[in-house]
Amino acid sequence: NAGVTQTPKFRVLKTGQSMTLLCAQDMNHEYMYWYRQDPGMGLRLIHYSVGEGTTAKGEVPDGYNVSRLKKQNFLLGLESAAPSQTSVYFCASTSNTGELFFGEGSRLTVL
Amino acid sequence: AQKITQTQPGMFVQEKEAVTLDCTYDTSDQSYGLFWYKQPSSGEMIFLIYQGSYDEQNATEGRYSLNFQKARKSANLVISASQLGDSAMYFCAMRGSSRSGNTGKLIFGQGTTLQVKP
Numbered sequence: 001n002a003g004v005t006q007t008p009k010f011r012v013l014k015t016g017q018s019m020t021l022l023c024a025q026d027m028n029h030e031y032m033y034w035y036r037q038d039p040g041m042g043l044r045l046i047h048y049s050v051g052e053g054t055t056a057k058g059e060v061p062d063g064y065n066v067s068r069l070k071k072q073n074f075l076l077g078l079e080s081a082a083p084s085q086t087s088v089y090f091c092a093s094t095s096n097t098g099e100l101f102f103g104e105g106s107r108l109t110v111l
Numbered sequence: 112a113q114k115i116t117q118t119q120p121g122m123f124v125q126e127k128e129a130v131t132l133d134c135t136y137d138t139s140d141q142s143y144g145l146f147w148y149k150q151p152s153s154g155e156m157i158f159l160i161y162q163g164s165y166d167e168q169n170a171t172e173g174r175y176s177l178n179f180q181k182a183r184k185s186a187n188l189v190i191s192a193s194q195l196g197d198s199a200m201y202f203c204a205m206r207g208s209s210r211s212g213n214t215g216k217l218i219f220g221q222g223t224t225l226q227v228k229p
Contacts, residue, residue, distance in 0.1 A: 031214065031215040031216075033216055035219075040120070040221060041221060042115075042117075042202060042219040042220055042221045042222050043202065043204075043217075043219040044219075045216055045217075045218075048214065048215075048216050050214045050215070056214075058216070088154070090156065092156075094215050098161075099146060099158040099161060100146075100156075100158070100215075100217055101158075102155065102156035104154065104155055105154050105155070105156075
């Protein structure tokens with residue numbers, strides 16, 4: 001069982017570059033989330049989706065875009081990366097009645 | 112607005128002793144859920160335990176128990192018989208009811224780093 005898979009695991013960007021993080025889940029979950037983790041701040045919700053074709057803003061959405069074209073995939077995009085977006089990004093999914101299942105995380109560094 | 116507060120940035124415990132990690136929450140929802148996750152140094156998020164707001168008994172999962180005090184809005188994690196492998200960051204999180212529009216998402220506290228001494 002793969003669960004929740006994030007790619008890539010590590011990435012270094014220069015300021016102004018763009019990139020997309022891919023999250024894939026094989027548990028047929030309706031709900032998917034992107035969080036970022038920064039030291040001393042816990043996990044903060046960037047965007048989330050309650051089903052295929054739907055997305056919504058979380059706590060810290062600025063500078064990010066998302067898409068959920070297929071139920072199993074949730075993409076997080078950075079159109080013009082900034083050093084403030086250096087972080088560890090976690091994707092998660094749930095059926096809404098249970099716990100969140102997390103991917104292994106993607107470490108992004110913006111120089 | 113919902114909020115989770117973990118006031119202990121770091122904790123130490125001697126191996127084989129019990130330790131309590133504090134978590135307080137704030138919500139206006141009548142129905143909500145409280146979660147604890149463990150994050151070892153390898154970085155993955157591991158689900159430990161869940162407590163529903165209407166559950167009358169404290170949740171337990173092996174060496175983990177959740178001391179749920181609804182009136183005080185606290186949901187402390189108790190780890191009994193600490194092991195070296197318990198050294199990790201621990202996060203408390205809350206999910207509100209669907210009527211509040213939270214749609215399954217969790218709100219996390221800042222985390223507590225636990226170090227178990229041999």
